[in-house]
Every structure is written in C-alpha cells, then in structure tokens.
Amino acid sequence: xxAKIIKPKIIIICGPTALGKTAIAISLAETFNGExxxxxxxxxxxxxxxGTAKPTHDxxxxxxxxxxxxxxxxxxxxxxxxxxxxxxxxxxLNSRGITPFIxxxxxxxxxxxxxxxxxxxxxxxxxxxxxxxxxxxxxxxxLYKRLSRKDHDTAKKIHPNDAYRIIRALEVHxxxxxxxxxxxxxxxxxxxxxxxxxxxxxxNRDILYDRINRRVDAMIDTGFVGEVTGLLxxxxxxxxxxxxxxxxxxxxxxxxxxxxxxETVRTLxxxxxxxxxxxxxxxxxxxxxxxxxxxxLSEIRSRIEKFLNAK
Numbered sequence: 447x448x449a450k451i452i453k454p455k456i457i458i459i460c461g462p463t464a465l466g467k468t469a470i471a472i473s474l475a476e477t478f479n480g481e482x483x484x485x486x487x488x489x490x491x492x493x494x495x496x497g498t499a500k501p502t503h504d505x506x507x508x509x510x511x512x513x514x515x516x517x518x519x520x521x522x523x524x525x526x527x528x529x530x531x532x533x534x535x536x537x538x539l540n541s542r543g544i545t546p547f548i549x550x551x552x553x554x555x556x557x558x559x560x561x562x563x564x565x566x567x568x569x570x571x572x573x574x575x576x577x578x579x580x581x582x583x584x585x586x587x588x589l590y591k592r593l594s595r596k597d598h599d600t601a602k603k604i605h606p607n608d609a610y611r612i613i614r615a616l617e618v619h620x621x622x623x624x625x626x627x628x629x630x631x632x633x634x635x636x637x638x639x640x641x642x643x644x645x646x647x648x649x650n651r652d653i654l655y656d657r658i659n660r661r662v663d664a665m666i667d668t669g670f671v672g673e674v675t676g677l678l679x680x681x682x683x684x685x686x687x688x689x690x691x692x693x694x695x696x697x698x699x700x701x702x703x704x705x706x707x708x709e710t711v712r713t714l715x716x717x718x719x720x721x722x723x724x725x726x727x728x729x730x731x732x733x734x735x736x737x738x739x740x741x742x743l744s745e746i747r748s749r750i751e752k753f754l755n756a757k
Contacts, residue, residue, distance in 0.1 A: 453641040454540035457750055458548045458556060460485070460729055461647035462722035464657040466740050468501050470647065471549040473743065475509040478545045478750060483535055484513040485550030485559070488691055490528070491519050493677060496670045497693035499661065512539075519677060519688040529558035536640070545754065553728040560642060570621045577613045586612055597625040603724070607695065610687045643753040645746055646735035648726070655719050662693075662715050671697055692717050 457480070459471045471482055484490070488498040492515045501511055512535045517523045536546045536559070548556060580589055586609040593612055594601040596619050604611045615626055622629065649657075674697035682689060684698045693714060700710040729735055738746055 453639060454536065454546075455641045455643075455754060456536055456540075456546045456548055457753075458485075458560075458642055458644040459647065460549075460553070460556060460644065460735070461551060462654065462725040462729075463499070463551050463718065464654065464661045464722065465647045465649065467549055467551070467647060468499075468505060470740055470743065470746070471547050472501075472505055472509045474747065474750060475545070475547050477747060478754065479543070480545035480547045481510040481512065481539055482547045482549050483532055483539075484511060485528075485532070485548050485552050485555045486514070487528075487552040487555060488688070489514045489550070490516050490523055491688050492517065493680070493682075494519060494673070494688065494694070496665050496668050496673045497691075497697070499665075519682045520686050525554050525558045526563055528555050529563050532559045533639070551725050553725065553732075560640060561638060570617060573617045573620050574613060577616055581609050581613065589613065589616060592616065593619075597627070600626040605690060605695075607685075607690050608687065609685070642734075643750060644732070644734045644736065645749070646729050646732075646737045647740050648737050649739055654722060658718050658722060659715050662711065662718060665693070666711070671701065674698060675701055692721055 457474070457478075459467050459474070461467055468482075474480065475482055482501075486498065488494060489500050490513060491498070494500075500514060505511075513528070513532055516531070532548070532555070536548075539546045548559065550556070577589065587606050589609070589612050590601065590604070590606040593604070593615055597615055600615045604615065606612075618624070618626060618629070670693070674694055677689065677694075678684065678698070678701065684690075684695070684702070689695065689698060696705075696710050696714040696717070699705045700707060705713070736749065
C-alpha cells in the first residue's frame with residue numbers, strides 16, 4: 447500500500463458581509479501563526495478601498511494579507527484566476543509552516559479554491575462578438591431577459607447591468623446547450639487538494655441588517671463618494687464589471703445625477719441587505735460549514751487547535 451498523502455491544512459472563515467470576519471480572522475491568525483488569504487471578489491481591486499471594506503493599513507500590519515489589491519479596476523479577473531493564484535499562495539504558506547486563513551464572503555471563490563472549477567469550454571469568439579454587439583445596440587437588460595428565459599437560476603445570481611457575466615452565461619448556453627447549473631452538477635467539484643476546517647459566522651438577521659445600515663453610513667462618512675469620483679476621474683468607466691458592483695454603481699448613479707442622495711443611500715442599504723441574504727443562502731447550503739457566532743471566539747480557537755493538531 448502506498449503512503450497516505452498528507453494534504454495541507456487550511457482554515458476558512460466565511461459568512462455574510464458586515465459580520466466582522468476580518469477582525470476575528472486577524473485575532474485567530476495571530477494565535478495560530480497564520481496569514482490571511484482574502485476570498486472577496488471586490489477586494490482584489492486596487493483603489494477600491496472604502497466600498498469594499500478592505501482591511502485597513504493597521505489591520506494589514508498586524509497580519510499579512512494576500513489576494514487584495516492585485517488588479518486594477520479595468521483588468522479582467524475571474525473565479526478561475528482567483529483559484530489559481532490563491533492555491534499557489536496557500537501552497538507557499540503551507541511550505542513555510544504558516545497556517546493559511548481563507549477569509550471572505552465570496553462563496554464561489556472559496557468553492558473553487560477548495561474543489562476546483564468546472565470547465566464551461568473555451569470561449570466562442572463568434573458567439574461572444576455577436577452578444578457584445580447586441581449589448582451595444584439593445585443594452586444589457588435586453589440580454590438579461592433572454593438569460594432569464596434560458597437559464598433562470600443563473601440569471602437570479604447576476605445583476606441586470608453585469609454585461610460581462612450575462613454574455614458569458616448566454617455564450618455557455620449557446621455553445622453547450624446546457625445551463626451553468628447543469629455544468630456545475632456534472633463537474634461536482636471533486637478536486638480536493640486541501641484538508642480544511644470551515645467556520646461560518648452568523649448573528650441574528652435583524653442585528654446583521656442594522657450592522658449593514660451602520661456600515662453604509664460609516665463608508666459615506668469616510669469618503670465613499672470621493673473614492674468613486676476619483677475612480678471616474680482616473681478613467682475607470684461606469685460600465686466596468688468592478689464599477690457595477692454594490693455601492694460603486696449606486697455612487698455612480700448619484701454622481702451622474704440619476705438618483706437623489708436620499709434614494710441613493712436607501713437603495714444602497716437595501717441592496718447590501720439583499721446581498722447578505724444571498725450570501726447566507728449560499729453558505730447555508732454548504733454542509734461542511736460549522737456555524738458559530740462571532741462572540742464565541744474561544745470555542746472557535748478550540749476547534750482550530752483540535753483540527754491543526756489532529757494527525
């Protein structure tokens with residue numbers, strides 16, 4: 447019989463936005479000689495700090511963070527790129543005897559890191575070119591309606607203004623005859639290179655929503671409007687994937703006069719709460735997650751210690 451393969455051990459700290467994952471992860475990483483590998487689809491972008499609740503300079507000085515500030519806002523970056531880079535980082539940390547803490551709320555990033563990513567086939571340039579032309583002529587909402595008819599489950603996860611993901615989903619459907627969900631099921635995410643402990647943080651939903659509302663107020667007080675104005679002045683167009691994310695598209699609509707201020711703040715808080723609800727739905731479907739409240743830090747430490755010491 448061959449020798450048993452020892453997989454690198456990693457800790458995942460996940461959950462919805464505004465729960466305080468960063469603060470908890472920093473405390474845990476300090477305890478267990480760890481470094482943090484971000485799993486946030488927006489914190490990868492440079493210059494987008496306030497609206498992404500990126501770890502502060504003080505927080506990053508306490509524990510080294512990876513997978514943040516790695517691309518500019520108009521640079522293409524997707525789940526496949528994240529999985530490749532994050533796996534490389536995790537492997538290097540493990541080889542140095544450092545415990546990798548994967549921290550964030552982008553569930554697909556975490557899933558791709560742990561289990562691989564399904565291949566939807568190579569891009570079809572003819573289909574993609576035609577769909578791009580349709581977006582230019584009819585707008586992304588037009589194609590979004592088509593996607594809703596052909597792949598309703600995928601459409602529910604995409605914003606109607608997210609032209610890139612709409613085009614990709616339609617391209618996959620046209621070239622394979624299958625929906626994204628079908629392809630995910632066929633792949634089954636069976637690649638398992640790591641031994642992991644997955645901790646999910648949760649609190650009462652009313653308390654979470656109140657934290658979200660207060661975080662939005664704090665972002666505004668910190669200068670969120672100025673941050674988005676600066677991005678536009680740097681030449682980053684409002685239609686970019688990064689600029690269509692929650693918060694940034696709301697600020698753009700205000701800056702460009704499409705919404706009054708009170709309506710901007712109201713819809714930003716509402717949409718952030720809805721995003722947190724979608725995150726919870728994603729994570730609640732994951733049977734590997736051990737759920738706990740942020741205040742139960744000693745219990746979390748005990749679980750991690752037991753996991754790391756297990757043979």
